[in-house]
Amino acid sequence: MTELIRPELVCPAGTPAALKSAVDAGADCVYVGFRDETNARNFPGLNFNRKELEDGIGYAHARGAKVLVAINTFPRAGHPEIWHAAVDDAARLQADAVILADIGLIDYAARTHPDLRLHLSVQAAASNPQAIRFYAERFGVRRVVLPRVLTVPEIAAINAIIAPIETEVFVFGGLCVMAEGRCALSSYATGQSPNMNGVCSPASHVRYVESGHGITSQLAGFTINQFGLNEPAGYPTLCKGRFIANGKTSYLFEEPTSLNTLTMLPDLIKAGVTAFKIEGRQRGRAYVAAVVQAFRAGIDAVMAGQPVPDMDLDCITEGGRQTTGAYEKAWR
Known part of the structure; x- marks a missing residue:
């Protein structure tokens, strides 16, 4: 053995x-x-x-x-x-x-x-x-x-x-849903990517907007997710956002x-x-x-x-x- x-x-x-x-x-x-x-x-x-x-x-x-x-x-x-x-x-x-x-x-x-x-x-x-x-x-x-x-x-x-x-x-x-070392998704929204700049969805571009219905998370002005009043609000990264496709709301790329x-x-x-x-x-x-x-x-x-x-x-x-x-x- x-x-x-x-x-x-x-x-x-x-x-x-x-x-x-x-x-x-x-x-x-x-x-x-x-x-x-x-x-x-x-x-x-x-x-x-x-x-x-x-x-x-x-x-x-x-x-x-x-x-x-x-x-x-x-x-x-x-x-x-x-x-x-x-x-x-x-x-x-x-x-x-x-x-x-x-x-x-x-x-x-x-x-x-x-x-x-x-x-x-x-x-x-x-x-x-x-x-x-x-x-x-x-x-x-x-x-x-x-x-x-x-x-x-x-x-x-x-x-x-x-x-x-x-x-x-x-x-x-x-x-990460992306191939290791090949992710550029964040750069399309923020101009910065993890492989070149060391940042995925940099905090300087993140915003949380509260309303009577809950919290909306944004990245560089793009809505990434919406959370209910009692739902924990996750960090807005593009690959883990919740989007509407064909009338269905879901984690399109990757679930958290x-x-x-x-x-x-x-x-x-x-x-x-x-x-x-x-x-x-x-x-x-x-x-x-x-x-x-x-x-x-x-x-x-x-x-x-x-x-x-x-x-x-x-x-x-x-x-x-x-x-x-x-x-x-x-x-x-």
Whole structure:
């Protein structure tokens, strides 16, 4: 019988407080971003300046945890300076790895900092052995974050072919209807997209309009959703808006729901996944602590040969609903 490898638990931290919460709750790794457009969660009030990251890395390392820096947007043509500076500073501050998507930036990091560990962001959308091997053989990429479009058997098959290249998969958090790294939908309304500017539906373009019938959410002047008086009002992103089509009102692209794979942890571990990633750098420290504690307990239980504990995470999932997403592809 093949011995199971304990996967790393990779957890989000949008602020120094969230980093401490993740580490204290049992994270093996914490991923963060700089406070600029080099990362795909470039929202006001989030992310780290250089001194905060230095302190955060010190806090994590003192407790046996690693810090990964997401530099996962695509540089502006002819102006890669701030992206290069982000890689340089991550290396200088002794980050354990950088998470990159742009092939030119990966090349820069590999040439300039040969000792810096490179992870391939999900934004690069490498979902087959040939693409993964290209990045590993050409640039020395050590780990690939797989897109959320693969079943567990497909992941196992990829791992069997690409070893010892590591794979990381998302296990909890928000989903996206778009192909990883290809979303430009937000830019049609706001002029800004997550892949280039690090923002999907930026807060500066969001408005909530109250009336006697409830609340209307708007993005750059476009109505995205309408909520009743007692209905929670969600954040207005275009792909999760409620629209009228053929006389029927529905979530046309994607319903608000969260990925939750707690019950699938044994299968993902058997599939040879190296690391489990929790989404949510824009979430608060309470969310981070709760999810990290749940998945820490789940992983520890599986590795001890015990069943995964039954834990209710409905209160922190999007729309109070959960799915296993493409991992099972129940719609086939």
